Amino acid sequence: MKIKQRKILVLCISALIFLMCILGVIINYFVEEPSREEIFEEGYKITSADDALDNGLIIREDFLTPNLFSRPGTSLTQINNIVIHYVGNPGTSAQDNRNYFESLATTGETYASSHYVVGIDGEIIQCVPLNEIAYCSNDRNNDTISIEVCHESESGEFSKKAYQSLVMLCAWLCNAYKLDSEDLIRHYDVTGKICPKYFVDYPTEWSEFKNDVKVMMKDIK
Numbered sequence: 001m002k003i004k005q006r007k008i009l010v011l012c013i014s015a016l017i018f019l020m021c022i023l024g025v026i027i028n029y030f031v032e033e034p035s036r037e038e039i040f041e042e043g044y045k046i047t048s049a050d051d052a053l054d055n056g057l058i059i060r061e062d063f064l065t066p067n068l069f070s071r072p073g074t075s076l077t078q079i080n081n082i083v084i085h086y087v088g089n090p091g092t093s094a095q096d097n098r099n100y101f102e103s104l105a106t107t108g109e110t111y112a113s114s115h116y117v118v119g120i121d122g123e124i125i126q127c128v129p130l131n132e133i134a135y136c137s138n139d140r141n142n143d144t145i146s147i148e149v150c151h152e153s154e155s156g157e158f159s160k161k162a163y164q165s166l167v168m169l170c171a172w173l174c175n176a177y178k179l180d181s182e183d184l185i186r187h188y189d190v191t192g193k194i195c196p197k198y199f200v201d202y203p204t205e206w207s208e209f210k211n212d213v214k215v216m217m218k219d220i221k
């Protein structure tokens with residue numbers, strides 16, 4: 001009799017677990033995945049400099065004056081990739097590059113800007129808010145975040161500090177916008193331009209960089 005009762009009990013528990021699993025599958029089916037726009041909205045709310053600071057990431061907001069040539073104010077409504085660039089001007093600082101973008105407002109020389117510039121000493125300046133497009137990645141300006149990185153020499157290799165800041169910045173942004181480290185792309189992948197030079201010349205370094213971001217994504221929010 002006792003054995004029979006135990007069998008019934010085991011049967012009931014198994015049936016219950018089975019039903020709960022079925023229920024889970026049904027709920028999962030009906031709960032919709034957030035759209036890219038919803039993820040963007042959520043990500044935009046949390047990608048403030050204060051939030052970055054919680055992760056040990058110091059970002060200085062020095063937004064460009066709205067103007068036709070570097071900050072047109074066009075809305076960015078979703079983010080599908082993060083595009084990495086090198087400034088191509090050895091020895092210049094993040095501030096120099098930010099100021100160059102600002103100067104375009106008066107010179108009208110060309111259309112250029114980026115959301116972030118990472119300096120040789122690892123400093124990060126944000127030039128354009130993340131709900132607006134920057135002029136950096138050609139046909140992909142409308143759905144990407146762009147990051148320019150400063151470098152000391154013509155080789156375009158990033159300093160250790162710049163590299164570390166770039167890894168952290170990318171990991172933080174990938175987490176916020178539900179992107180994968182494979183969603184990091186080079187300017188080269190958009191247009192074939194040799195940019196960022198070092199990561200085009202050395203594809204294994206590029207793979208290693210993406211892997212470093214992937215590891216960092218687990219460590220920060």
Ligand SMILES: [Zn+2]
Pocket residue numbers: 084085086136187193195196
């Ligand atoms: Zn570029």
